[in-house]
Amino acid sequence: MGGLVGGHDEREQTLNQLLVELDGFDPSVGVVLLAATNRPEILDPALLRAGRFDRQVLVDRPDRSGRRAILRVHAAKVRLAPDWDLDQVAAITVGFAGADLANLVNEAALVATRRRADAVTLADFTIAIERIVAGIEKKHGLLGEDEKRLVAYHELGHALTALALPSTDRVQKVSIVPHGIGALGYTLQRPSEDRHLQRRTELIDRLTVLLGGRAAEELVFGEPSTGAADDLARATGMARDMVLRFGMDEGLGPVAYADAPASPLVGLPAMSTLSERASPATAERIDAAVQALLGHARQRATEILRDNREMLDRTAAALMAQETLDEEALLALTAGLRAAGRPAAIRQVA
Known part of the structure; x- marks a missing residue:
């Protein structure tokens, strides 16, 4: 109703009537009007002018202390085992919103119920986090040997590149179970800690990990599969953000080319779409910059995996045999992994 609109008479009339009602309040009555939205970037500017919704409060995802407080409230509703550690659960739920934490406690209780336990353990919370992040494990439709081998190398392409790049998030588990x-x-x-900013080198490392699965497929099998579709979409979006939003291409310089409604709370575009003000020549340079970032990340991932090829093969054999490797097993199998250095200069293809 209060969104940026054009050509929708009913919406405009409703918005205008809302503005009339807001302006019609008697200031001496003491009425306080509150409103909430998950999409502040699409609100009509008229709603945010002085005397209306002119004070915005950002309710962001909770930090570690906030997650601890929220978990304490919801965990009080279930019976907890002696090994329950509030601080540890708060530490491994970076990025969870309040609703996610409430759902986590419910999922952990369901896990405990399925195994007919009297109390919810720390392991139940770990399993619940995996169910929330990765989805429910499928008991049927298991992979054939050829696809299992392909998926094993793909996932280890992600895992080994992440382990070789110290700025990336911890690898807690690798699985080839659907x-x-x-x-x-x-x-x-x-992530092991709350992060609000990321440097250019860290984003390049994340791109490298995203393309590690495809790089492993090409290195081992000589061609990619369709399994990297989501990785490519995420990597392309990240590379476009680096060029369009964050001005991280050395050739284009510190210029923001994104043209999207900015959030009145955080001041960033809602999505990275190319501004109509950019000339065709600039658009071509932007495409070239995005391709250069992705090409560099792919090449870097390939080099990491090629340098650790024997370890990749050995770890893939273990993953195919066990289907799941936790952090401890993965670190034991990859002891002696050759770490990657800082990213080299990225050159655009003319």
Whole structure:
């Protein structure tokens, strides 16, 4: 109702009537009007002018202390085992919103109920986090040997590149058991601390990890599969953000080319779409910059995996035999992994 509109008479009339009602309040009555939205970037500016909704309060995802407080409230509703550690659960749920934490407690209780336990343990919470992040494990529709081998190398392409790049999130588990909808395997990475900013080198490392699965397929099998579709979409979106929003291409310089409604709370575009003000020549340079970032990340991932090829083969054999490797097993199998250095200069293809 209060969104940016054009050509919709009913919406405009409703918005105008809302503005009339807001302006019609008697200031001496002491009425305080509150409103909430998950999409502040699409609100009509008229709603945010002085005397209307002129004070915005950002309710962001909770930090570690906030997650601890929220978990304490919801965990009081279930019986907890002696090994329950509030601080540890708060530490491994970086990025969870309040609703996510409430759902986590319910999922952990369900896990405990399925195994007919009297109390919810820390392990139940760990399993619940995996179910929320990766989806429910499928008991049927297991992979054939050829696809299992392909998925194993793909997931380990992500895992080994992440382990070789110290700025990336911890790898907590690698699995080739199908989960959720369409996920034939997954590499579970979780941040160890709350982060609000990321440097250019860190984003390049994340791009490298995203393309590690495809790089492993090309290195081992000589060609890619369709399994990297989601990785490519995420990597392309990240590369476009780096060029369009964050001005991280050295050739284009510190210029923001994104043209999207900015959020009145955080001041960032809602999505990275190319501004109509950019000339065709600039658009071509932007495409070239995005392609250069992705090409560099792919090449870097390939080099990491090629340098650790023997370890990749050995770890893939273990993953195919066990189907799931936790962090401890993965670190034991990859002891001696050759770490990657800082990213080299990125050159655009003319």
